[in-house]
Amino acid sequence: xxxxxxxxxxxxxxxxxxxxxxxxxxxxxxxxxxxxxxxxxxxxxxxxxxxxxxxxxxxxxxxxxxxxxxxxxxxxxxxxxxxxxxxxxxxxxxxxxxxxxxxxxxxxxxxxxxxxxxxxxxxxxxxxxxxxxxxxxxxxxxxxxxxxxxxxxxxxxxxxxxxxxxxxxxxxxxxxxxxxxxxxxxxxxxxxxxxxxxxxxxxxxxxxxxxxxxxxxxxxxxxxxxxxxxxxxxxxxxxxxxxxxxxxxxxxxxxxxxxxxxxxxxxxxxxxxxxxxxxxxxxxxxxxxxxxxxxxxxxxxxxxxxxxxxxxxxxxxxxxxxxxxxxxxxxxxxxxxxxxxxxxxxxxxxxxxxxxxxxxxxxxxxxxxxxxxxxxxxxxxxxxxxxxxxxxxxxxxxxxxxxxxxxxxxxxxxxxxxxxxxxxx
RNA sequence: GGAGAGAUGGCCGAGAGGCCGAAGGCGCUCCCCUGCUAAGGGAGUACACCUCAAAAGGGUGUCGAGGGUUCGAAUCCCUCUCUCUCCGCCA
Numbered sequence: 306x307x308x309x310x311x312x313x314x315x316x317x318x319x320x321x322x323x324x325x326x327x328x329x330x331x332x333x334x335x336x337x338x339x340x341x342x343x344x345x346x347x348x349x350x351x352x353x354x355x356x357x358x359x360x361x362x363x364x365x366x367x368x369x370x371x372x373x374x375x376x377x378x379x380x381x382x383x384x385x386x387x388x389x390x391x392x393x394x395x396x397x398x399x400x401x402x403x404x405x406x407x408x409x410x411x412x413x414x415x416x417x418x419x420x421x422x423x424x425x426x427x428x429x430x431x432x433x434x435x436x437x438x439x440x441x442x443x444x445x446x447x448x449x450x451x452x453x454x455x456x457x458x459x460x461x462x463x464x465x466x467x468x469x470x471x472x473x474x475x476x477x478x479x480x481x482x483x484x485x486x487x488x489x490x491x492x493x494x495x496x497x498x499x500x501x502x503x504x505x506x507x508x509x510x511x512x513x514x515x516x517x518x519x520x521x522x523x524x525x526x527x528x529x530x531x532x533x534x535x536x537x538x539x540x541x542x543x544x545x546x547x548x549x550x551x552x553x554x555x556x557x558x559x560x561x562x563x564x565x566x567x568x569x570x571x572x573x574x575x576x577x578x579x580x581x582x583x584x585x586x587x588x589x590x591x592x593x594x595x596x597x598x599x600x601x602x603x604x605x606x607x608x609x610x611x612x613x614x615x616x617x618x619x620x621x622x623x624x625x626x627x628x629x630x631x632x633x634x635x636x637x638x639x640x641x642x643x644x645x646x647x648x649x650x651x652x653x654x655x656x657x658x659x660x661x662x663x664x665x666x667x668x669x670x671x672x673x674x675x676x677x678x679x680x681x682x683x684x685x686x687x688x689x690x691x692x693x694x695x696x697x698x699x700x701x702x703x704x705x706x707x708x709x710x711x712x713x714x715x716x717x718x719x720x721x722x723x724x725x726x727x728x729x730x
Numbered sequence: 731g732g733a734g735a736g737a738u739g740g741c742c743g744a745g746a747g748g749c750c751g752a753a754g755g756c757g758c759u760c761c762c763c764u765g766c767u768a769a770g771g772g773a774g775u776a777c778a779c780c781u782c783a784a785a786a787g788g789g790u791g792u793c794g795a796g797g798g799u800u801c802g803a804a805u806c807c808c809u810c811u812c813u814c815u816c817c818g819c820c821a
Contacts, residue, residue: 364748
């Protein structure tokens, strides 16, 4: 959520910032609502103040043993007028709130213009795209070739399309990747590991911005309790600081969680129907930081670097993209995507997305810290995948294959796999 | 799942229709005092919003959440959520 004060004081700046995303703000509509709000609120509060003081007078008169009937008569019509004024204010405020919740974040000044992914800027490339002396196979062919250890038919039988079953050392490597990532981030990057619920309430999803706007992307449980399956660990982990006033000395807060993620993929139609790239359920190791506003963008560089280290240790070629204004997620002020090289697709594919939200989430979350003056101030939130485990598995398979379809296990994973050097060996 | 108890400020805890944004204590900040420390004395110490160019000032709301009764609700009524205790069941 944007700062409501900014909307009042500098609406045109907000409008031009949002326009960079292709979001057209109805300035005159907001101005009209805002002036109605002001008028209605003043009236409602004025009547409330009047009633409060009259009621107080009644109490005092009663205490003195005087007849209060004249005072009661005087106040009789006040209640109805007050209720009407409050109802009018409430209706306007509700409209404004609903509108506010629909507004995306304003892109940071360092974010380039652009309408879609063609406007993104490549700002770094690590490693060279893997080249083979043969036609590289895709991860589906490779995985199914490993004794059928990547089994989409089984996934479809158990659940439906966009599910997979992994078996044997393929399942083990999937787990090894998770372990490796968690150990790296906790051991070398200073993150605290957290274990969190995989189902959350609507408040949590509102806090991080998935609701109200993106309900169709979520799986909602049908039971008595209105739970949603988390689409990313960002939701439960970031919501740990909801309604908290943090100790300044405790910042930055750096947390890492490994969770499954559930996404309905509504609207992603025929995209990536083959393979493990786009599943309803996948594993992710997520990095979250809660920081002082002054350190927000330095922290983004740091966090993105942490995700990059995973790729570098695994030996996977990648590039870092700075997303343009039109391609960023709803709440992000600035986003880097990491894209890993996938030989079979002969292209880079997203494997991590790292964003600073500035105070956009913190304002919804009421996540604050106490500044040196003793006043609560909104913190900044960041998160990034470090990394998406399923896609990392795909990248390892495709980049570490040989002509016979054998897969070398990256050095850093071998300790997690009993020293094994190749899959299927 | 059954029975019961509870939710008040940073924390503990009083409060039972008006004098309550809320006693008292702890903690914290500032000041005084004792050579240092310990002890003691004094003052202060919630958050959000509105109004105002801003500050000052004024106003509104908030005692788990929402609704109701009343001129007036922390206090009475209803619904919900969460916590705790006991019983049952369970990885």
